[in-house]
Amino acid sequence: MGEVGKLIERLESAPRGDFGLDHDVHVALNLSRDRLDGLKRADLPEITTSLDAALSLAERVLPGWNFSMATGVGTDGPPWVQAYPVPFDEDNCCDAEFAETLPxxxxxAILRAKEQAS
Known part of the structure; x- marks a missing residue:
């Protein structure tokens, strides 16, 4: 499993988002430098704790993609998100990603879609 796959696993198993995960996602998407030295919280959007920030990131790095999401309504399951291109192409649909929070x-899901699209 590559570095992106490991990061996806960390996101899926994290109890909550944090600055370190925000940074690692930005690095994986080539949007930030590779080191945390001197980087401040204000330097990065809180994409792993804010749904608005995560949606803004999705629009930025995956233009032309849509996302289905749910919070486990009617079940005890965790929140999930699935990415798919528009127009819909079943062959390029990504599997749903489950985590403790929607962000x-x-x-x-963003990382999985970027990985699959490349």
Whole structure:
């Protein structure tokens, strides 16, 4: 499993988002430098804790993609997000990503879609 796959697993198993995960997602998407030295919280959007920030990231790095998401309505399951291109192409649909929060699941779905699209 590559580095992106390991990061997706970390997002899926994290109890909550944090600055370190925000940074690692930005690095994986080539949007930030590789080191945390001197980087401040204000330097990065809180994509693993804010659904608005995660959606903004999705629009930025995956233009032309849509995302289905749910919070386990009617079940005891965790939140999930699935990415798919528009127009819909079943062959390029990504599997749903599950995590403790929607922002974490969305970040995992973004990474999975970027990985699959490349």
């Amino acid at each position: 974490l699941a969305l970040c995992a």
